[in-house]
Amino acid sequence: MTELDLVVRNATVVTADETIQSDIGVKDGKIVSLGPNLPAATEEIDARDKYVLPGGIDSHVHIEQDSAETGAKTAADFLSTTVSAACGGTTTLIPFVRQEKGQSLREAVNTYRARPEGKAVIDYALHLIITDPSANVLNQEIPALIEDGYTSIKVYMTYRAMMLSDYQILEVMSVARRHGALVMVHAENADCITWLTEKLLESGRVAPKFKAVAHQPAVEREATHRAITLGEISDTPILIVHVASGEAAEMIRWAQSRGLKVIGETCPQYLFLTEADLDKEGLEGAKSLCAPPPGSPENREALWQAMSNGVFEIYSSDHAAFRYDDAHGKFVNGPNPSFNRITNGVPGVETRMPLLFSEALKGDRIDLNRFVAVTATNPAKTYGLFPRKGTIAVGSDADLVVWDPDRKVTISVDQLHDGMDYTPFDGLDVQGWPEVTISRGDIIWQGGEFTGTPGRGSFLPCDRPAPANDGDVLDDAGVPRP
Ligand code: DUC
Ligand code: ZN
Numbered sequence: 001m002t003e004l005d006l007v008v009r010n011a012t013v014v015t016a017d018e019t020i021q022s023d024i025g026v027k028d029g030k031i032v033s034l035g036p037n038l039p040a041a042t043e044e045i046d047a048r049d050k051y052v053l054p055g056g057i058d059s060h061v062h063i064e065q066d067s068a069e070t071g072a073k074t075a076a077d078f079l080s081t082t083v084s085a086a087c088g089g090t091t092t093l094i095p096f097v098r099q100e101k102g103q104s105l106r107e108a109v110n111t112y113r114a115r116p117e118g119k120a121v122i123d124y125a126l127h128l129i130i131t132d133p134s135a136n137v138l139n140q141e142i143p144a145l146i147e148d149g150y151t152s153i154k155v156y157m158t159y160r161a162m163m164l165s166d167y168q169i170l171e172v173m174s175v176a177r178r179h180g181a182l183v184m185v186h187a188e189n190a191d192c193i194t195w196l197t198e199k200l201l202e203s204g205r206v207a208p209k210f211k212a213v214a215h216q217p218a219v220e221r222e223a224t225h226r227a228i229t230l231g232e233i234s235d236t237p238i239l240i241v242h243v244a245s246g247e248a249a250e251m252i253r254w255a256q257s258r259g260l261k262v263i264g265e266t267c268p269q270y271l272f273l274t275e276a277d278l279d280k281e282g283l284e285g286a287k288s289l290c291a292p293p294p295g296s297p298e299n300r301e302a303l304w305q306a307m308s309n310g311v312f313e314i315y316s317s318d319h320a321a322f323r324y325d326d327a328h329g330k331f332v333n334g335p336n337p338s339f340n341r342i343t344n345g346v347p348g349v350e351t352r353m354p355l356l357f358s359e360a361l362k363g364d365r366i367d368l369n370r371f372v373a374v375t376a377t378n379p380a381k382t383y384g385l386f387p388r389k390g391t392i393a394v395g396s397d398a399d400l401v402v403w404d405p406d407r408k409v410t411i412s413v414d415q416l417h418d419g420m421d422y423t424p425f426d427g428l429d430v431q432g433w434p435e436v437t438i439s440r441g442d443i444i445w446q447g448g449e450f451t452g453t454p455g456r457g458s459f460l461p462c463d464r465p466a467p468a469n470d471g472d473v474l475d476d477a478g479v480p481r482p
Pocket of ligand 2: 060062318
């Protein structure tokens with residue numbers, strides 16, 4: 001064999017399945033050998049006393065996507081967001097293409113496809129958000145885009161500008177089912193939120209903490225159950241995104257126990273924050289305000305249980321970069337808005353992995369293998385990127401992170417690279433931080449310096465996701481066979 005480009009030596013290699021001692025040999029961006037005493041390479045990294053894990057896959061991020069609700073502008077572009085991801089141990093992102101109402105889906109895809117060019121420093125795929133499922137979108141555009149590698153489709157049950165009726169969701173699901181795509185659902189009951197919000201505002205309860213009342217667990221539980229029902233009726237695998245309540249997790253567990261293909265995703269803001277973070281001095285609570293919002297401490301404990309026992313298969317950031325001290329960001333509606341007029345969303349693409357790694361090191365709730373599963377391997381399998389991404393194996397892309405398990409960090413915005421003026425996780429202490437990030441064999445983060453090149457990231461067409469790819473069970477009318 002010609003000389004290796006890179007060897008990572010003396011690594012404690014952690015995958016979703018096992019932990020082994022091995023060197024890792026890299027050639028032309030791929031892992032080509034695993035084993036002891038690999039031959040010398042052009043470049044060498046000694047990973048003694050470190051862990052080497054697959055690069056993270058953050059499969060729920062919003063990049064260069066303005067708020068459909070408030071019109072707020074994101075502070076960060078594909079360059080700063082992908083740099084931030086890489087510095088936090090993530091080597092693949094899956095942001096969204098959002099169709100505007102009346103817009104051709106293909107046109108939306110073309111617009112979003114142009115944005116990372118010359119900027120992205122790591123690889124990326126794209127999900128589709130359908131807001132207008134016209135006959136042309138359903139019958140022509142979605143099937144053609146699935147063929148082109150856009151194999152996950154998100155629908156909203158809330159947000160007036162984006163939400164679909166149950167009928168429309170069934171239409172989208174049945175097209176997805178027929179063509180082998182996965183449907184992601186933002187599950188909250190829009191009318192309940194509107195009614196609760198009106199009552200809260202009428203009675204003067206306008207502070208950020210009342211977001212948790214307007215979006216209380218029953219709101220998510222009901223919509224999650226309804227989404228599961230729609231998936232069952234159309235025989236479509238679904239993924240419930242950013243699950244914030246133990247009650248919704250309970251619905252997912254119930255569906256899984258009935259053999260339905262329902263995947264649960266949760267995020268750092270629900271495992272590491274609570275509604276107390278919404279109740280900080282002045283409007284500081286806006287820094288933790290997202291939809292759904294974090295809930296009670298008991299609720300958070302229920303989510304940790306669902307993370308421990310496998311109900312959640314995916315852990316993503318839902319990164320949405322709207323700045324705090326910025327009239328185009330959180331407070332686009334003026335300086336003193338009621339909770340429902342503050343822009344939803346929190347940043348987290350760089351802190352996602354270190355927050356959970358620290359918990360995995362403790363080992364009480366999850367171990368390092370499960371950490372790898374929920375941060376990398378499961379997203380790769382779920383979205384049709386496995387085994388190219390999400391694991392350490394011969395033939396996979398050399399997307400690797402060398403983790404220093406001894407480094408102690410108190411999180412603060414100054415150390416992050418996401419272009420934001422705050423982090424909701426400010427002041428949290430974690431143990432473990434990425435020391436080196438390698439993307440397709442290139443060292444892009446090392447010794448506290450970003451060393452990658454803008455534009456080196458590639459678009460990843462996705463295969464049909466594993467959960468959506470089990471043959472034709474629909475009849476010619478699109479109705480599941482009995
Ligand atoms: N909620 C969403 O649904 N998307 C992005 C931000 C948020 O808080
Ligand atoms: Zn989101």
